[in-house]
Amino acid sequence: MSTLLDIQDLAINFKTRSGDVHAVDGVSFQLEAGKVLGIAGESGCGKTTTALSIPRLLPSNARLVRGHILFDGVDLMQFSEGEIEKIRWKQISMVFQGAMNALNPVKTIGAQIIEPIVWHEPAIARGDANQRVLELLERVGIPAARARSYPHEFSGGMRQRVMIAMALACRPKLIISDEPVTALDVMIQAQILNLLKDLQKQMNLAMIFISHDLSVIAESCDEIAIMYAGKLVERGSIRKVFSQPAHPYTQALIRSFPNIYGKQELIHGIPGYPPNLIHPPTGCRFHERCDRCIDICAQSEPVLREVGEGQIAACHRIGETLP
Amino acid sequence: MNATAVPASRPPNLWVQVWEIPLGRAGIILLGIVLVLSLVGPVVFPFNPKDITSTAADILQPPSSMHWLGTDELGRDVFRETLVGARLSLLVGLLATAISITLGSIIGLLAGYYRGAVGITLMRVTDFFLVLPLLPLIIILAAIFGQSFSITIMVIGLTSWPSTARIVRSQVISLRERQFIERIRSLGATDLRVIAVHILPNVLPLIYANTVLVIAGSILSEATLAFLGLGDPVRVSWGTMLHFGFVAGAAGRGAWWYLLPPGLGIVLVVLGFTLAGHTLDQLLNPRLREF
Amino acid sequence: MLRFGLVLKKAVQVIITLFAVITFNFLLFRVLPGDPIRLIARAGNLSPEAISRLRDLFGLDKPLVTQYFYYLRNLFTGEFGMSYTYRRPVIDILQERIANTVILLAAATVIVVLIGVAAGVIAAARRGSKTDQSLVVTSLVFWSLPTFWTGLILVILLGVYVKAFPVSGITTPGASFDSSFARLLDLGKHLVLPTITLAIVDMGQFMLITRSTLVDVLTEDYILTGKAKGLPFRRVLWGHAVPNALLPIITTTALYVSLVIGGAIQVETVFSWPGMGRLMYDAVLRRDYPILEASFLFLAATVILANFLSDIMYMVIDPRVKEA
Numbered sequence: 001m002s003t004l005l006d007i008q009d010l011a012i013n014f015k016t017r018s019g020d021v022h023a024v025d026g027v028s029f030q031l032e033a034g035k036v037l038g039i040a041g042e043s044g045c046g047k048t049t050t051a052l053s054i055p056r057l058l059p060s061n062a063r064l065v066r067g068h069i070l071f072d073g074v075d076l077m078q079f080s081e082g083e084i085e086k087i088r089w090k091q092i093s094m095v096f097q098g099a100m101n102a103l104n105p106v107k108t109i110g111a112q113i114i115e116p117i118v119w120h121e122p123a124i125a126r127g128d129a130n131q132r133v134l135e136l137l138e139r140v141g142i143p144a145a146r147a148r149s150y151p152h153e154f155s156g157g158m159r160q161r162v163m164i165a166m167a168l169a170c171r172p173k174l175i176i177s178d179e180p181v182t183a184l185d186v187m188i189q190a191q192i193l194n195l196l197k198d199l200q201k202q203m204n205l206a207m208i209f210i211s212h213d214l215s216v217i218a219e220s221c222d223e224i225a226i227m228y229a230g231k232l233v234e235r236g237s238i239r240k241v242f243s244q245p246a247h248p249y250t251q252a253l254i255r256s257f258p259n260i261y262g263k264q265e266l267i268h269g270i271p272g273y274p275p276n277l278i279h280p281p282t283g284c285r286f287h288e289r290c291d292r293c294i295d296i297c298a299q300s301e302p303v304l305r306e307v308g309e310g311q312i313a314a315c316h317r318i319g320e321t322l323p
Numbered sequence: 324m325n326a327t328a329v330p331a332s333r334p335p336n337l338w339v340q341v342w343e344i345p346l347g348r349a350g351i352i353l354l355g356i357v358l359v360l361s362l363v364g365p366v367v368f369p370f371n372p373k374d375i376t377s378t379a380a381d382i383l384q385p386p387s388s389m390h391w392l393g394t395d396e397l398g399r400d401v402f403r404e405t406l407v408g409a410r411l412s413l414l415v416g417l418l419a420t421a422i423s424i425t426l427g428s429i430i431g432l433l434a435g436y437y438r439g440a441v442g443i444t445l446m447r448v449t450d451f452f453l454v455l456p457l458l459p460l461i462i463i464l465a466a467i468f469g470q471s472f473s474i475t476i477m478v479i480g481l482t483s484w485p486s487t488a489r490i491v492r493s494q495v496i497s498l499r500e501r502q503f504i505e506r507i508r509s510l511g512a513t514d515l516r517v518i519a520v521h522i523l524p525n526v527l528p529l530i531y532a533n534t535v536l537v538i539a540g541s542i543l544s545e546a547t548l549a550f551l552g553l554g555d556p557v558r559v560s561w562g563t564m565l566h567f568g569f570v571a572g573a574a575g576r577g578a579w580w581y582l583l584p585p586g587l588g589i590v591l592v593v594l595g596f597t598l599a600g601h602t603l604d605q606l607l608n609p610r611l612r613e614f
Numbered sequence: 615m616l617r618f619g620l621v622l623k624k625a626v627q628v629i630i631t632l633f634a635v636i637t638f639n640f641l642l643f644r645v646l647p648g649d650p651i652r653l654i655a656r657a658g659n660l661s662p663e664a665i666s667r668l669r670d671l672f673g674l675d676k677p678l679v680t681q682y683f684y685y686l687r688n689l690f691t692g693e694f695g696m697s698y699t700y701r702r703p704v705i706d707i708l709q710e711r712i713a714n715t716v717i718l719l720a721a722a723t724v725i726v727v728l729i730g731v732a733a734g735v736i737a738a739a740r741r742g743s744k745t746d747q748s749l750v751v752t753s754l755v756f757w758s759l760p761t762f763w764t765g766l767i768l769v770i771l772l773g774v775y776v777k778a779f780p781v782s783g784i785t786t787p788g789a790s791f792d793s794s795f796a797r798l799l800d801l802g803k804h805l806v807l808p809t810i811t812l813a814i815v816d817m818g819q820f821m822l823i824t825r826s827t828l829v830d831v832l833t834e835d836y837i838l839t840g841k842a843k844g845l846p847f848r849r850v851l852w853g854h855a856v857p858n859a860l861l862p863i864i865t866t867t868a869l870y871v872s873l874v875i876g877g878a879i880q881v882e883t884v885f886s887w888p889g890m891g892r893l894m895y896d897a898v899l900r901r902d903y904p905i906l907e908a909s910f911l912f913l914a915a916t917v918i919l920a921n922f923l924s925d926i927m928y929m930v931i932d933p934r935v936k937e938a
């Protein structure tokens with residue numbers, strides 16, 4: 001298997017009036033072609049920032065502090081604006097949050113799906129492009145006749161299907177889905193997840209799947225990366241991380257969700273709030289909320305180390321026997 | 324206007340905030356200059372409107388050491404006339420705005436608070452006046468009711484309230500939807516109390532910003548009305564100066580010194596209020612705030 | 615497509631508003647200032663027969679309610695009474711003037727919309743830049759200019775000192791033209807200064823509204839989608855942002871009609887442009903009430919209809935407008 005995406009030591013700041021927000025700090029991960037990586041973590045931990053940095057779509061107040069994003073072996077950060085535009089959608093497309101207003105309200109969905117096709121493949125015949133739009137719609141379960149409808153004429157779930165059809169339009173290698181099912185109701189969530197999974201398998205797509213809902217990730221991903229306050233705290237295969245979570249934050253996250261494999265359990269929230277990212281805490285960023293915190297946690301930052309086969313975590317207390 | 328959240332109470336240092344933004348600061352400085360000139364100017368350089376020349380040689384003369392800004396069509400000193408004219412322009416603008424804002428706020432509050440027949444009727448009336456072309460309306464009202472200082476104020480004040488009413492109404496409606504107002508109402512507070520104690524303070528910042536912009540509009544309206552010959556003929560304002568200058572053919576004779584000063588006065592005051600109002604709007608309306 | 619029911623509802627609203635304006639106008643000129651004959655029939659030295667004819671026409675010796683119905687009947691037959699300065703039917707005078715005002719407003723509107731919208735788009739696209747800041751300041755300054763004074767200054771600058779353009783009227787008096795082209799050229803020259811004046815003053819508002827609308831639209835999620843698709847910013851701007859910003863801009867255009875009518879009165883006054891605005895100014899000076907009354911009614915109706923048109927256009931462009 002070949003590595004499609006290799007993110008190395010990514011660090012991103014946002015400039016604001018009150019100071020620099022250290023939104024992502026030292027995140028690394030790899031993704032192989034055809035695999036699905038889930039990114040989980042509480043709100044504000046930098047999931048969207050990480051995702052948007054890959055096709056370089058961050059807002060203008062964002063700054064790349066360090067790091068490389070290798071896609072098919074080349075560093076996207078070195079590309080000119082014109083070069084990255086050629087990568088966007090053609091190679092890396094996105095599915096945004098279901099409730100978001102990600103479709104243009106004054107254009108038909110057909111026009112919006114065909115737009116990237118004719119833009120990235122100028123040689124394509126209009127008829128072929130139209131044909132592809134209809135096929136895509138069919139694939140995501142929307143009657144072809146609805147290509148002439150406007151976004152407001154669809155339900156939330158249907159809009160998300162449109163979004164997925166659009167993401168597939170240029171046959172990309174990588175799809176980044178940022179909370180694709182959040183804010184949809186549960187029945188619809190399951191449908192959309194199944195659709196995404198099926199398409200991913202059929203087309204052998206690589207996918208990054210962002211969600212703050214661990215159960216959603218457990219169902220759809222091969223690997224998982226857990227982020228906390230801009231840091232990657234744990235990474236590994238779904239099976240490993242869920243059965244033997246190494247980082248206290250991962251453990252707390254798993255505890256705070258209903259048991260995905262078994263019966264519903266009591267939901268424990270994690271006490272406290274994520275820290276301010278303008279002045280992040282010293283040492284381990286989680287230490288203030290950690291129930292296993294010791295002196296060193298507030299002083300030195302833990303590094304990621306191997307805790308099992310293909311599983312890494314950043315915690316000073318790894319290796320000690322669990323209480 | 325979008326009914327976005329506004330801070331629950333007026334930040335105490337609103338004008339300090341305006342001052343910290345370059346455009347706002349420019350506005351405040353402009354207003355300060357004009358205010359001082361209009362208050363102190365006529366004391367230092369008094370203007371005598373009856374000081375009319377008897378010789379044609381003194382009419383519409385260009386600037387000289389005697390008359391720093393030349394003379395008008397009656398041979399009077401334009402510099403002194405401009406200083407004293409500022410007072411009337413400002414006064415009419417402020418008084419008309421007082422009427423307009425009071426009326427607009429009350430109608431807006433009631434129209435937003437009472438959703439039934441009262442609210443609908445008030446809004447229909449507001450929309451009706453909003454759709455009438457302002458200048459023609461002011462013109463016919465002034466032409467019918469006559470030309471005097473107080474009529475000018477009334478006419479401008481009574482015609483410029485609808486936009487305020489609309490802005491206030493949409494803010495009140497979004498406040499009404501909030502939980503705490505419902506709770507207070509259910510505790511048995513009277514409507515008047517809810518409006519005065521809980522709603523008005525929340526709309527005040529918006530009214531503030533609007534007031535500043537309405538003053539600018541009122542000063543322009545006064546000047547236009549006076550220019551069209553509907554001002555108070557016995558008092559000097561920038562508008563009447565421009566009217567008499569225009570009628571006397573000052574433009575065709577190239578008498579820039581007569582037309583430039585009062586017009587610049589208007590521009591500077593209106594710009595001052597506009598800059599301040601624009602800045603206030605940006606501060607109070609998070610949607611417009613620059614990063 | 616257009617929802618017929620919605621259009622019908624709007625049309626009914628427009629008719630109600632028109633009636634309200636007519637009634638308002640009627641009351642204003644009949645009830646408030648006292649003697650109606652003074653207002654309607656004070657036609658200089660009209661003969662007693664002419665006065666009694668007007669009296670019959672408007673039912674001036676009848677009760678007010680009856681007068682109102684006479685008034686409505688007269689409106690629908692185009693009977694607005696006699697101007698006492700021109701001693702001719704008001705409707706004839708209006709008809710002569712309207713075309714001239716339309717020419718002026720059309721010329722100014724094209725400039726205002728094109729430059730105003732373009733400047734607004736540029737400013738919003740480069741939000742926060744030096745270009746943006748100078749465009750905003752320029753717009754605020756333009757917005758603060760009194761229209762009539764701007765006209766006067768242009769007269770002095772470009773008419774008197776530089777003598778580049780004629781400063782008064784619509785044609786060169788006493789000139790004879792060999793061709794219709796020469797006539798048109800003459801009209802064009804006379805049009806320059808009044809048009810520039812109107813355009814300068816009303817452009818600022820257009821630019822500011824376009825800018826703030828677009829700044830808003832540019833924060834929408836579908837803009838990010840457009841960028842994610844690999845479209846260059848210019849295509850996202852014109853293909854996705856501007857079409858969405860168009861709706862508020864259309865509403866602004868309706869408000870602008872009201873504004874530009876006020877501007878036309880001032881500009882026509884300054885440049886002696888023989889349109890409705892100059893007509894109103896002359897009527898004000900001579901207290902020619904029949905002219906004022908009819909002009910106001912006409913202008914108000916124009917603005918109401920412009921609003922109606924913008925509502926319809928909104929419905930055509932915005933697919934979200936649903937049956938209300």
Ligand SMILES: Nc1ncnc2c1ncn2[C@@H]1O[C@H](COP(=O)(O)OP(=O)(O)OP(=O)(O)O)[C@@H](O)[C@H]1O
Pocket residue numbers: 014015016021023041042043044045046047048049050059061212277
């Ligand atoms: N444009 C911006 N300017 C300043 N700060 C920003 C900006 N965008 C995001 N941030 C901050 O960066 C941090 C990370 O945000 P991000 O949106 O990546 O989080 P997230 O994990 O996607 O959260 P959510 O689950 O809420 O979507 C947050 O603290 C956020 O406040």
Ligand SMILES: [Mg+2]
Pocket residue numbers: 047048049178
């Ligand atoms: Mg996010």
